Amino acid sequence: MSGRQGIGIKIHDLIERMESVIEQARSEHAGMSSKELATAAIRYYLLRFHLHTEVVFDLQQATEITGNTGVYVMYAHARAVSILNKARELGIQPSTIPNMPELKMEEVALLRHLSAWQETLYSASRQLAPHILCGYAYELAGLFNNFYANCPILKADDQHRTFRVWLTSKFQAILGDALHVLGLPAPERM
Structure with missing residues (x-):
């Protein structure tokens, strides 16, 4: 595609x-339809660039499950x-702030980034910069995935489990707001 050459x-x-690319890559078809995923992936791919950046659209890259893509987020x-649905089945409700156990670095990093949401939203709106x-x-999704990989959530002891479910609920709420x-x-399922 090239706007200058009249090719679009x-x-x-x-x-x-x-x-079509998403449909070929999917193993499970529960949750969002391939068309919904496609439109969301396109939107995210285009929004992640600064407004004055020339964008070369890469179909394959836009649909990757890893990296800075809408599908990943x-x-x-x-x-x-x-995770929160499984926690509810176990009777764990993340409604109040639990006692904080000694935190691992992945938990601290996630908490810090969560706390920057309001400031980031304000800054992006003032600059008209969705990127x-x-x-x-x-970055939030990456920090959560790192937390998920290194800190057992539902298999942790009671104190850590309660805190980690609460932290997961805060992540889900703020990422949902950002999306x-x-x-x-x-999405609740992909």
Whole structure:
């Protein structure tokens, strides 16, 4: 695609191509449809660049499950929802701030980044810069995935489990808010 050369693609055709790429890569079809994933992936891919940046759209890169993509960020949200649903089945409610146990560095990093949400949102809105929100959401998803990999949530002792479920609920709420502001779905399943 090149605007200067008069070569372009209609959004309908782009969505169909993205949908086809996603459909081929999916192993499970529960949750969002491939078309919903395609439109969300396109939106995120375009929003993650500074407004004055020339964008070369890469279909394959936009649909990756890893890296700075909408699919990666939405998947982190769906993972958090799944954990919270399992916690509810076990009778763990993340409604109040629990006593804080000694924190691991992954928990501290996630807490710090969560605390920056309001300031990041304000800054992005003042600068009319949605790429700042994409960067925040991507880093937040990465910190959550690191926390998830290194800190057992549902298999931890009672004190840590209660805190980690609470932390997961805060992550899910703030990432959901970020996705909403970006105009993306906050899926419960992918």
